[in-house]
Amino acid sequence: xxxxxxxxxxxxxxxxxxxxxxxxxxxxxxxxxxxxxxxxxxxxxxxxxxxxxxxxxxxxxxxxxxxxxxxxxxxxxxxxxxxxxxxxxxxxxxxxxxxxxxxxxxxxxxxxxxxxxxxxxxxxxxxxxxxxxxxxxxxxxxxxxxxxxxxxxxxxxxxxxxxxxxxxxxxxxxxxxxxxxxxxxxxxxxxxxxxxxxxxxxxxxxxxxxxxxxxxxxxxxxxxxxxxxxxxxxxxxxxxxxxxxxxxxxxxxxxxxxxxxxxxxxxxxxxxxxxxxxxxxxxxxxxxxxxxxxxxxxxxxxxxxxxxxxxxxxxxxxxxxxxxxxxxxxxxxxxxxxxxxxxxxxxxxxxxxxxxxxxxxxxxxxxxxxxxxxxxxxxxxxxxxxxxxxxxxxxxxxxxxxxxxxxxx
Amino acid sequence: xxxxxxxxxxxxxxxxxxxxxxxxxxxxxxxxxxxxxxxxxxxxxxxxxxxxxxxxxxxxxxxxxxxxxxxxxxxxxxxxxxxxxxxxxxxxxxxxxxxxxxxxxxxxxxxxxxxxxxxxxxxxxxxxxxxxxxxxxxxxxxxxxxxxxxxxxxxxxxxxxxxxxxxxxxxxxxxxxxxxxxxxxxxxxxxxxxxxxxxxxxxxxxxxxxxxxxxxxxxxxxxxxxxxxxxxxx
Numbered sequence: 034x035x036x037x038x039x040x041x042x043x044x045x046x047x048x049x050x051x052x053x054x055x056x057x058x059x060x061x062x063x064x065x066x067x068x069x070x071x072x073x074x075x076x077x078x079x080x081x082x083x084x085x086x087x088x089x090x091x092x093x094x095x096x097x098x099x100x101x102x103x104x105x106x107x108x109x110x111x112x113x114x115x116x117x118x119x120x121x122x123x124x125x126x127x128x129x130x131x132x133x134x135x136x137x138x139x140x141x142x143x144x145x146x147x148x149x150x151x152x153x154x155x156x157x158x159x160x161x162x163x164x165x166x167x168x169x170x171x172x173x174x175x176x177x178x179x180x181x182x183x184x185x186x187x188x189x190x191x192x193x194x195x196x197x198x199x200x201x202x203x204x205x206x207x208x209x210x211x212x213x214x215x216x217x218x219x220x221x222x223x224x225x226x227x228x229x230x231x232x233x234x235x236x237x238x239x240x241x242x243x244x245x246x247x248x249x250x251x252x253x254x255x256x257x258x259x260x261x262x263x264x265x266x267x268x269x270x271x272x273x274x275x276x277x278x279x280x281x282x283x284x285x286x287x288x289x290x291x292x293x294x295x296x297x298x299x300x301x302x303x304x305x306x307x308x309x310x311x312x313x314x315x316x317x318x319x320x321x322x323x324x325x326x327x328x329x330x331x332x333x334x335x336x337x338x339x340x341x342x343x344x345x346x347x348x349x350x351x352x353x354x355x356x357x358x359x360x361x362x363x364x365x366x367x368x369x370x371x372x373x374x375x376x377x378x379x380x381x382x383x384x385x386x387x388x389x390x391x392x393x394x395x396x397x398x399x400x401x402x403x404x405x406x407x408x409x410x411x412x413x414x415x416x417x418x419x420x421x422x423x424x425x426x427x428x429x430x431x432x433x434x435x436x437x438x439x440x441x442x
Numbered sequence: 443x444x445x446x447x448x449x450x451x452x453x454x455x456x457x458x459x460x461x462x463x464x465x466x467x468x469x470x471x472x473x474x475x476x477x478x479x480x481x482x483x484x485x486x487x488x489x490x491x492x493x494x495x496x497x498x499x500x501x502x503x504x505x506x507x508x509x510x511x512x513x514x515x516x517x518x519x520x521x522x523x524x525x526x527x528x529x530x531x532x533x534x535x536x537x538x539x540x541x542x543x544x545x546x547x548x549x550x551x552x553x554x555x556x557x558x559x560x561x562x563x564x565x566x567x568x569x570x571x572x573x574x575x576x577x578x579x580x581x582x583x584x585x586x587x588x589x590x591x592x593x594x595x596x597x598x599x600x601x602x603x604x605x606x607x608x609x610x611x612x613x614x615x616x617x618x619x620x621x622x623x624x625x626x627x628x629x630x631x632x633x634x635x636x637x638x639x640x641x642x643x644x645x646x647x648x649x650x651x652x653x654x655x656x657x658x659x660x661x662x663x664x665x666x667x668x669x670x671x672x673x674x675x676x
Contacts, residue, residue, distance in 0.1 A: 038551065038556075038557060041557065042551065045540075045544075046539075049539040049540070050539060344535070345537050347535075348535045348536075348537055349537075349548070349552075350520060350523075351494075351496070351523065351529050351535070352523075352524065352529075352548050352549040352552055352596070352600070353520055353521065353523050353524020353525070353549055353552040353553065353600065354520060354524075354552050355516070355517045355520040355521065355552075356516045356517060356520070357517065358520075358552065431516070432516060434496055434497065435496055436491055436494075436496040436497065
């Protein structure tokens with residue numbers, strides 16, 4: 034059945050019926066091409082989406098102070114709440130079994146000068162563990178450490194773009210920059226996946242910031258990281274007991290929702306993941322739709338091809354072709370064409386995705402790619418359905434009496 | 443060569459059944475050239491279809507070269523057709539995207555003959571019908587008479603026991619018809635058995651025996667003095 038002669042006969046037919054071959058091949062190649070490009074762009078969309086939301090750690094609760102809206106225990110309403118250094122140590126003491134770390138953050142703006150360059154950057158007074166909360170990546174030097182906190186050292190870690198703006202390629206480590214009138218020594222340079230704004234900020238020890246501001250012990254906000262193994266439900270429970278603890282400590286009415294604000298990344302992360310999953314389902318739906326359209330296309334063409342060849346098949350049968358030979362001629366021809374063109378479409382599709390690369394980042398498509406297994410599977414599905422689509426009409430044609438087929442002028 | 447006994451065939455048309463062949467008894471010896479004549483509806487095409495294993499009889503027996511032809515499935519029929527029969531059609535039925543040579547070689551392909559031998563044999567038969575120079579031409583580049591000669595070469599290529607020609611001259615003018623008949627006569631002279639279905643009396647005269655069918659029965663079966671076609675050629 035697979036003799037060289039059979040293949041010669043098939044190649045001969047393919048070679049001498051170029052339009053037909055082109056049409057069926059084109060349908061398959063286009064189907065696979067569109068499938069791969071859609072799927073790749075879909076993945077790119079998802080990648081971009083994940084990047085937006087994976088900047089920070091996911092086991093984080095942000096706590097912001099607010100203003101009371103209810104009087105409580107003799108305190109009037111409209112009282113401003115402040116977080117202080119002892120809040121940090123109290124949290125560490127009372128929640129040690131859930132807690133991974135806690136860090137303050139004191140955000141300020143400020144004019145930063147180095148030699149002739151100056152610009153406004155946001156500065157953040159933080160503790161060393163803040164590095165994990167923001168997923169800060171150190172490129173040069175080091176991050177703020179415990180010694181800096183204790184000694185209230187005037188050291189800073191600058192963002193990649195700050196380095197680019199101020200230092201113009203010279204080595205920033207060990208250099209002194211002027212921030213609102215005091216000199217700070219640069220000890221490190223960082224980068225952050227969170228984008229340009231993140232990379233235009235400057236970190237310093239929070240104790241140094243407090244020293245500058247008349248040696249107070251106020252902190253703007255707290256970033257509390259829980260142990261990831263406590264899970265989503267554990268995180269929610271932890272958040273509640275943490276808020277209850279702070280409300281109690283600061284004499285806030287238990288049902289006062291304005292005194293403190295909580296942002297739980299785990300909660301957000303969960304919603305985002307759900308959104309990403311829905312996105313993926315939509316993409317899969319569209320891709321499968323494209324594939325089905327391809328299958329219908331190739332089926333139509335195969336029905337037409339067999340119809341067109343009815344007379345030829347009748348002649349072949351009159352000359353002694355068995356039904357099996359008739360079917361295998363058509364089947365192998367269609368499988369051969371769909372296989373070749375399917376893989377042509379596959380290669381073009383992957384080439385297009387590679388070529389696109391980061392060019393469509395503006396349109397929220399980042400690093401579009403298709404899993405090789407998925408694309409090969411899609412191609413094989415199309416080949417199989419192309420085969421079935423050829424087999425059904427071929428079988429019917431093979432069973433037509435030659436005299437009927439020949440009468441068909 | 444062909445032995446037919448009490449052959450019946452009817453077609454169901456809704457509730458009515460149309461009795462087309464009403465008991466045909468008919469023998470053909472090796473080397474005969476038989477014309478089957480009759481007006482349309484006489485059953486001659488049905489008879490040829492049954493002889494060509496394109497259709498099956500309801501009743502009666504059919505023996506071809508000592509082999510009883512019965513209970514055929516499509517595969518078996520295809521094998522018998524390939525082995526025993528060569529077809530010549532009114533509309534030539536060449537495959538239009540294959541050259542003359544490839545058309546002639548096709549039955550040999552289905553016999554499982556190797557590529558080289560196929561080409562040699564096909565060329566030999568093309569030479570016999572005088573079209574060796576046209577071997578690489580497509581059917582669309584040939585005249586009607588040439589196409590029919592290619593079709594005859596193709597029918598001959600499988601070296602069948604019997605050649606069945608269904609109105610072989612029906613689509614040709616009379617000059618070309620005589621050329622084709624001349625060829626058929628010459629093939630017959632070599633000892634091949636040929637059955638020709640025709641409704642043209644002058645074509646029938648060129649055979650050695652004429653069988654006239656009417657309303658599903660044989661009206662007349664007579665030997666004739668063969669008129670040679672070569673006297674009309676050139």
